[in-house]
Amino acid sequence: MSHPVRVLRNVWIPMRDGVRLSARVWLPADAAEPQPVVMEYIPYRKNDGTAARDLTLHAAFAAAGYAAIRVDNRGSGDSEGIMLDEYHPTEQDDALQILQWLAAQPWCDGSVAMIGKSWGGFNGLQVAALSPPQLKCIVTVCSTDDRYADDVHYLGGSLVASEALPWASTMLCYNARPPDPDVVGPKWREEWFRRMELTPTYIATWLAHQRRDAYWRHGSVIEDPSGIKAAVLAVGGWADPYRGAVFRLLDELTPLGTPVHGLIGPWAHTYPHQAAPGPAMDFIGECLKWFDRFLRKNADQDEELPALRAWMPDPVPFGSDAEERPGRWVVEPTWPPENAERHDFRLIGRHLHLHEPTTGALTATGSEAVLRSPLAIGSAAGNVLQFGDLAGRPGDQGADDGRSHTFTSGPLPERLEILGPAAAELLVSADRPCAQLALRLCEVTPDGASRLVTTGALNLAHRDGHEHPEPLAPGTAYRVTVPLFATGHAFGAGNRVRLTVSASYWPWLWPSPEPVAVTLHPEGGLLRLPVRPADPARDGAPTDPPRADPPSPFDVTDVPATRVVTWDPVTRTQVVTMTFSDGTTVDRTDGLTRTETELNRFHLTEGDPEAAAVECERTDAISRGDWQTEVRTFSRMTCTKTEFLVVDRLVAYENGEEVFTKSWTTSVPRDLV
Template sequence: MHHPDPAPRPHHPVRVLRHVWIPMRDGVRLAARVWLPEDVTEPQPAILEYIPYRKNDGTASRDVTLHGAFARAGYAALRVDCRGSGDSEGVMLDEYHQDELDDAVDILAWLEQQEWCDGNVAMIGKSWGGFNGLQVAAMNPPQLKAVVTVCSTDDRYHDDVHYQGGAVLASEMLPWAATMLCYNARPQDPEVYGDAWREEWFARMARTPSYLDTWLGHQRRDAYWRHGSVIENPEAITAAVLTVGGWADPYRGAVRRLLGELTSPAKGLIGPWAHTYPHQAEPGPAMDFIGECLRWFGRYLRGDDTGADRLPALRAWMPDPAPFGSDSEERPGRWVVEEELPSPHIHAREFALRGTAALPPEQAGAPGAQPAAQLRSPLAVGAAAGNVLQFGDLAGRPGDQSADDGRSHTFTSAPLTERLEILGEPEVELTVSADRPRAQLAVRLCEVTPDGASRLVTTGLLNLTHRDSHAEPQPLEPGRQYRVTVPLFLTGHAFAAGSRVRVSVSASYWPWMWPSPEPVTVTVLPEGGTLRLPERPADPARDGEPTALPTPDPPAALDVTEVPATRTVRWDPVAREQVVEMTFSDGTTVDLTDGLTRTETELNRFRIREDDPASPVVECERTDAISRGGWDTEVRTYSRMTSTVDDFHVTNRLVALEGGREVFTRSWETTIPRDEV
């Protein structure tokens, strides 16, 4: 099966406009950096990336690899800082605020008026930029002809860093809010903004909100989350959409959903990667993502016959079995393709969950012949989970699941007699009851190898008050039996012959899932539990072709010092307390052209006592120092989240320094009632 290779890549010399102001409808100016093909006199299509991470020093090293390459291929390319970020004016009030989307429409209209743009525009972005590319496309501005959305979602409640299955994501919600609090408090660059930078900096710090207060104020899927969720009206999108995900990224399920929802041209690509652009992928193998983008842009911005419209609906990496820990840098496997979705080649393979066994249905016997399982799970279960949102670093990846399996109720199959490949969304159906009105389930699908190691394949969470609806959760009636289905993250995986399939179930999962408000026992009843796997029999006729490797990045006038992430887990057997601590850092980036220097650090700490639902504490510390010569600034934030039976409590503190001297402080506390979580 042959599909066209990415289009040959031209090599134009590039001219960079380091600072460009774009006026908005209300007079606010947004800051942009523009890359142009220098030897092209005719107007060209434009590629826009529109995010809040500071073009000058936050994403500068990544931008060179992406936008410089687009300009060399003959496109105009822009990196625009959202309102309230970087050098742009205003305040960023929330993620995907209507101001942000309206600003994007203004940017597109401005682009159409530039002498170097022919009025045809594509949006590209990973994560935030992938989100708003879809959201702007749903507004159907006439200039927007194509979108490349990477590691994003069509449903902001279903899979983002706030909630999963109606459960509060303890490991992600406060950490991301803390990061944005620090990011939003950083100053404009005086060399760009001028003498008024300091006044604007103080105004920004005084007005920037804590996003967590808003996110926790909407604990069910209401109008707040429907805003910006293009699943609500996918037919509004007329732009051609290339949707990209990775098996180590939590947003990957949106790739499959978008391919089913969109009526505009749409293709999907899922690799082995984490939350990264595929040309910089970890774990590998990386691919020539720039070439994939150029193929898409050539077809839908220029009208060239690049073959993008003849690609299969989905290209996905099928990982091969590998000894646990042997694939830290690169996951062995092959590309497979599905010409259409739903695929006629993928069928549900069922295992009956009985006692502690996962059995073929013909061996299951009567459900009632097995004992019930009582789950009063230790609250510290989940330390081996890794991060929900992974960036490819080893510290964020899941470890051997054996210890967590031992503290969960498990259903394990006999050794497989042949290789089993799956591609899709597994699900687990159980009959459960609880002795309290609020309870939760975490379900993990694992591969247990002959040496006893347990590899995490995929995971699902369900707040049982959300068993029927995320919009209208209902408390449980203690003692009543409920039939529930727990969907797991989309996955591609090959179980080796001789391995066993395991389903692990627990009523807690820390630090992913904020615990239920009081001690609770969940009973898993022997009423015909079922695991459904999306089996895709291997067929060489439906294998894909190897993708090209990334082209080397061009030299850049940037000095980047990287700092590896860390993760430690400490257990105090006397206090029965567990502390998980993680550090991350963008390291230090120095722009050699003007000396602009940025150093950033992050620390997240998750503390819990094994038997006390009132004990969880999440603490986040952030620092972001930006300087040049005698100009020296630093922003520090500290955020803390705790809970009681009835409420969540959030504390934030913001401190700014100039020249090493404290010049601004702000502290605030918020109490937010729990709403069936």
Template sequence: MVGAQTAETGVRTGPRKVREIENIWIPMSDGTKIAARMWLPEDAESNPVPVLMEYIPYRKRDGASLTGSSRLRDEAIHPYLASYGYACVRADIRGSGDSEGLPQDEYVKQEQDDGVEIIAWLARQSWCTGKVGMFGISWGGYSALQVAARRPPELKAIITVCSTEDRYTEEPYHNGLVGEDMFGVGWGVHYPAYCCRPPDPAIVGHRWRDMWMERLKNVDYYPVTWLSHQQRDAYWKHASISVDYGAFECPVYAVGGWFDPLHRTVPRMLANLKCPRKGLVGPWGHEYPNYSDRGPGPAIDWLAESLRWWDHWLKDIDTGIMDEPMYRVWMQEEPMMRGVHQIPGRWVAEDSWPSSRIKPRKLYLTKDGLESNPGAETARVLKPLQTVGTTAPGWMVRRIKDAPTDQRIDDARSLTFDSEPIKDDFEILGAPVVTLELAVDKPVALLSVRLNEVEPDGLSRRITYDVLNLTHRDSHEFPEPLVPGQRYRIRMPLEDCAHVFKSGRRIRVAVSTSHWPSYWPSPEPVTLTLYAGRSELELPVRPPRAEDRELKAFGPPFSP
């Protein structure tokens, strides 16, 4: 172990003093060395501790990521955890930061192979108890899932935040559609730029320029590769644990935010995994739950909550965390809108997921709106319009400015179906489902469905939505063109949500053939015919749960 710098860190609240080691080298079996930064309790050599590892390409020395400065974030998280008796390790993935090797595409096998080797090396050190945990947000959350799927024996538990277990269905494709954020000015541009940055001469010495030139010669523009795999093929199945949920054995705490596009991963994993698991979804964007200055809130003391998880699985301390309900969410009492920093609501929970307490309530899309009876069949036609979607231009909410605005402009360009004013408040939890009978006049078409709540003054606020490439209506692996004019019956779950519908307001379903600029449009403008009386909305209604009032309260977020 080689340290470039060693110092005592000041960010801690736990009982153990911590020293920071700016760089350690972790050898791989092929001779490549992985660079990592470490925070270690000062007495770890005589009193060994478990390891918590974060494994990402965002440059431990100076890195910035799409969720903010990774170095500043490291200094807010790792020393805190270390002060409670953990060795915290922040490793640069091969070919990134100060690590040796060449840049790589996302989530390649070599990355997971290295992850398994890193875990084994850490577990062998004299200051380690032999137990390792992994955690991270976004790429770090993916890494934790993907390495855990390899079942390294030393890895005892993980926390994954704002990630997904299915690489194809969430990013860069979603339901067969190309996400602008992945291929446009967002991640598709940023990631190759990250790969082009040099290592730090203070860490790698005189080799830095040669290492940098090798990176520049070998970096690729990865969106070209992504675009060459437009179906859910072997490229996307690799490192997607959804391919075989039953093979995943590592205890997992899955965390998401209602305003992050990856939040549906949490209920999916709770429903499909068999290993010990917990889920938490709060009023957040693509961010850790303890940050409220950058996006919607309220934030929570996530570091304390994560400690309860680690102490249970890595130290065999009964923290009570596994006696609590499996799934905890923020029940929103008002929809999120741009400029709103704190989302009114309360914490609720379900003992298991799916929950047998959730009951469907069906409403029909009719010529008169949303009604409890289907009524007569009526054809409603939407002429081509490619600009629907501008009231919610951000696919991924990272900041308040990315949030949806008043939906009325997009509603006016869509087919809309409104209920009568709601008589009594009721809440939903889960994925609303629309079943639409429709026809289109082109072989390739996009379908967008938004579920809104409309106030008496006309303000329309989005509760949830989803989109679908209709050629993927039956399969993401084997899409089939549509037959123009032929009627299809499309069942389409919307994104999971938790919301209280208030009395006096209306429920609106808005249907369109574009969702720009979040998703690339169809190659040709599409005329949609929707058959009212043959189409329906199913809401996952959640009855009150008295035990919600007794849930363990989250503390305010820790600020170093």
């Protein structure tokens, strides 16, 4: 049954400290009784930033009989206050107050679900860990349970050059956008200037915490998942960096008896009904089944749900699956799987011995390999955080393979499927106190094309953990384990499996402080793969295609993302330039218009780690008729052997005239990074 939908375009939610949060509400207009509520709580502006996307979710939920609410975080959109940081304690406290407010509304029956992708997926888990009684279930999409080890700031203890400053620059621009005069009235300008004056630069905080300390433990539900009583639908994508959280949540919550179900598709950092690459699915239907199960008192509770459904991509020629990845759904009824297998394969010389699983102690074979890696390895990796656009996806890895140390198998006699987290174990030494390793698992076809399957990284100072790093003793060998991003992949018969190792990976990882040589010792190198024997009995059923979106009042003009890599052989300088844009969104109901652009440049001069630089430019223009505003930010990050240096600048325009400017300078000592 489809219900007519009534929209409350702006609703104020009061907080205890007097701040009001702004929300948009969708209600089933013909509902005579209060209904359960589905809540999304993010800082990306309900009026314009995510308005077109919000409609595809919340209007559909209301049409199915649920009340749905989209709340702007404190200090974003029309909500009052200041956005002090990602996942600030105030954000979680506000969420608890929102849940209490919802339970008191005449259209809410007291039961609430939270849904969110990325930021909203993070805070859904974080709020669930506080055990609020109103929260019965969550849908967390492309999120993480570990803010240090599994986010866009640090990877394996190395600074994520391609994401940390770009994301901080984006948030600086976002936080400086004005509220809407049609909503907040004449005080909009005062509130706008207050935001711009008081907003911090998040990068300064993130650089001040280069270890996994209390700052990162806050909001990392892996610290104590026992507080999560609400049922968890954890959704990831094989092209999204947060996919490992699905497996960890299964590991963490299943023994506690918390209902948890994992869903992983081929897509990137997108909602599955808007998936790229495809195939997309009826994610609205999946959510409604989940909500019905845990929010409706008369819902059928007897159906057994599998622990995990995952897309197993088929091996196809590289580049032929740009729009959709052929494959099939596979199912694990329980977690951990009853027939789970982990195969440890030998890494010897330049060979990966797939058909010699280890059985006991290994002896030294082969010879040492010394890595003096070019700094510019990695430009073919695509983006850490991918949104499905072609410009952000990895390319052929052959050139980077040739500049790395490789372990390659012989041709596979039959198809090899893996599903889950993988890792490599190596014995290494370095000639400097700071060094890092980047690993890539690739599939190589007979024509030499090399497809990136998954990656991993480790700052070797973090070899024993991220809380208390220790410098390397030059020349001393250490046995290290390098985790790889969880993956699902089918290697084709006749193809080869390749593991590559390098001591640099730009622009993913900020380079080590000085040129370094890393030695791979021959003793006991292992690749640990989560092999999944093919079993037709555990194949899943096809999913339904996405539902048609509700009628929309929004006109959206898309702008394709771009990625250009240039190399100057005279100066030996590489520049990677990327652009991304939300395009232009126009609300035909009131003329509200938003246009956003982003540009990132990554500079590197070969042989000189201190020449690394990241530059970011952002613009966000919001207008309606003769009310016109624009915010621009400029950020640049450089380094010395001992410091990270950042300069940020914010400029705002009203009706074409500059009305505000502010600059920040940040200098932070490097802490074994």
